[in-house]
Amino acid sequence: MNDEPRLGAGGPEPPPLPRRSRWAWIVSTLAALGAGLVLAFLLGIATSNPALYERHYVWLFWVNVALASALVAVIVIAGVRMLWRVSRGRFGSRLLLKLAAIFALVGILPGVLIYAVSYQFVSRSIETWFDVKVEGALDAGLNLGRGTIDAIVSDLATKTRLAAERLGESASSAEPLSLERLREQLSAREIAVVGGSGQTLLATGSTTSGLMPERVPPQMLRQARAQRVVSQAEGLDEEGTAAAAAAAGASARVRAVALIPSTNFALGEQERFLVVTQSIAPGLAANALAVTNAYREYQQRALARSGLRKMYIGTLTLALVLAVFGALLLAIALSNQLAQPLLLLAEGVAQVARGDFSSKAVFKSRDELGGLTRSFAEMTTQLSDARELVHRSVVQVEGARANLQTILDNLTAGVIVFDRNGAIDTVNPGATRILKLPLSAYKGRRLDEVAGLGGFAQAVWQRFELHAESPEAGERDHWQDSFELQFAATADGRERDSITLLVRGAAMPQGARLMVFDDITELVSAQRVEAWSEVARRLAHEIKNPLTPIQLSAERLQQKLGGKLVGADQGMLERSVTTIVNQVQAMKTLVNEFRDYARLPASSFDALDVNALVVEVLGLYGTAQESGRLSADLAESLPAIVGDGTQLRQVIHNLVQNALDAVAEQADGRVRIVTEAAKNESGDVRAVRLVVVDNGPGFSEKVLKRAFEPYVTTKKKGTGLGLAVVKKIADEHGARVRIANIGAPPDAAGNALADSARGAQVSLSFSKLATTVRVAANEPVATSKAH
């Protein structure tokens, strides 16, 4: 019945993930970026290239700050949104908040712990780099180098001074040979004699191979002049790098300048200086420079210590902030992810609770949560199907019940259902109509309690008991009996109405009992009619035979004895014979009427014009017509009917006579005879109706019921066969007879209540029309209904 695809493989697509998760994706990307930067940051620290790290520190720092700010903004927005949802009582927000809080806690706690440890570690370890011992060692190294170089310098100064004095004493002035000897003696690299303005007078040494020896700065000459000797180390300049230091070490030297004392004090004698240059061992120089560099670096770092600490801790803090914010965002995103199917489920449950069984969204994932939503959706579908099924069967049951109710309501038979305690459970309108008692008002009470039904109820109950105890053969599941019900129709009991009921009883499940009954009064009446006609036929036959001999005998007596008797005797004879003849005649009439009723002549059906018949019969009632008591109201162009003219004439005659009899005692009595054509909805003539209306007292209720039975009459004289004959003829013609009172029926005493609106009406409907092929085809009921 309902095979449209439901959930499952072919089910509707689940709604697209809300923008919330898209948002979560953006945030996650941001967090990943942040983590990447942090990693780069940490990589900078990890690689043994602090210079690189330090160079990029600042912009990395600011990028991270920016990122952290973005994250803060996002988190604040997300948090506000979440709180807003919670405060609004938005569905699922509490779960979301809870999950987010849990995840955030899981993310933040280790981060904070690591941060605390790292903070301590960094600040301590930076301090440990700057050790007093290390500083002392560096100082000592530096001093060592300086002391060595100083020793060399002062040694060379002394030697140079002595050499200069010797040179001055030996007047043989400066000869290259002695100078060379001196150089070897001092193991100097270069020895020169320069003039007062620094010009080289004589030089010897390794560097003389091409180039002139380095010019002595005048400042040194001045000092030498004043102090006799001056010396200094050269080429030990700071150049920063280790390679430069090594190169400098190669060229490191000590230079000493001493004034050569003049022995002859001749004026104009030019003063001379002895310049001795000695190399410093390259290894020594390089080491000394290396120590210097290390010392410088160390001092620099010591000075930058607080900055370094701030830098590292700043990095750590940023990393923490990024990690925490990332964790928070991930927490929100993850809790969203996790809560999604749960929310879906909860929403579905809420919908189902509201009675919405529409197909539920399915969370597309392969895990148990997805399975849960899938199962829930299937369950909902099944539930919905089951509910629909129940609904359908309820509708079916309702329909069946309504059907049954309609059938019960329209059943002519009365139906009463008793429950196990004998109380009335169900009553149909038929029962009320037949019993003429408001039975439905007695629902839930016993039938005995209904006024006038005590005896009936008792009898029925006894019958039920009897049936239950010892079912008779042939009535296995039900019993059937007829009951005569007597109703006190009037208070004084003058008229007792009685109906005959055919009652059928059956046991129903759970001790309930069913009683079905029919009013068979009419049936009984018909049977009575049948019986009467049989009696009448026999009586007529038996009685009529002797009547003619009786009359003939009496007339013969008068004829024979008439002349013989005289006087009083004759008179008596005549009177007696007349009486006999009259009475026999009356008897004959009676018998004829009986015969008419019992054995009507075989009908011969012809096409008849009802109006013609009426006119023909009314011709017999000339006086009545003239006096205005009888009038005819004939419809024109009535279709011909199929009927027996003689019998119908009898019918009309009987009806008119009855009516005239009914109004005989009234001065203003009127009888009207009407013919008309009854038409159906499409305008075709369905039947021809003949109606006789009078304004007499009408029929009493009792008579109305049994008017068609013989010997039921309201007239003082009359056989009571008139209407019985009418009924019989009408039956043979397939016509329907209806008797009704016009206006208010007469009361029990037969007194008319209101003159204006009273009277009786007898109508005959002939549905067998002469040209009725078409009509009969249209109205099959009309013809068959007659029987």
Add this chain to the structure above:
Amino acid sequence: MTSLPPHGSLRRRSVLRALGIAASRAWFPGLWFAGAAGQPAGAAEGELTSFEVVRDEDGVFLGYSVNFELGKGPEDALAKSVPLFFVAEAEIYRDRWYWRDRRVAHATKVWKIVYQPLTSTYRVTTVGGLSQNYPTREEAIAATSRSVRWKVAEAAQLDDGRHYLEFVYRLDINLLPRPMQIGIAGNPDWQLSVKRTQRIA
């Protein structure tokens, strides 16, 4: 040369510069961490003992002499053989009434002073690579703190309009190693800066 009366554009420049300095200070994250560690109000003050701008057919020449006391921090650092950098910067602006004044010339001199403990000398190196040793700190600093006839701009760079020269002499900590910058950021000892703005005749 006498200093000129205050001029609107000069004011504007100096305000901008102050902002720039504030920004450069905020730049240092150390400040951000440590909070405002100090105010430049307590900075070591220096003074210009002489200042002369000469414009002739060869160009614009600047002669100056700064006299200042090194703060305790830099002095200590210098004694520990940490190199210090002194920068002299001269910029010439052309007045523009409709917009910011245009910079027409820019000249910078950088000196690096380092103490060499091995020989107990102070070595001064200029940007050009020339270096010289001095036996005492005072001599070394004196060598960095004056210039004579420093050519700031070619004659062609200036037109007939009004020009002025902004001169700054400072201890430049931006050339120090980064951690040290962070460590000393905001320290008034290190905030040595001498300025002069002079209208060019």
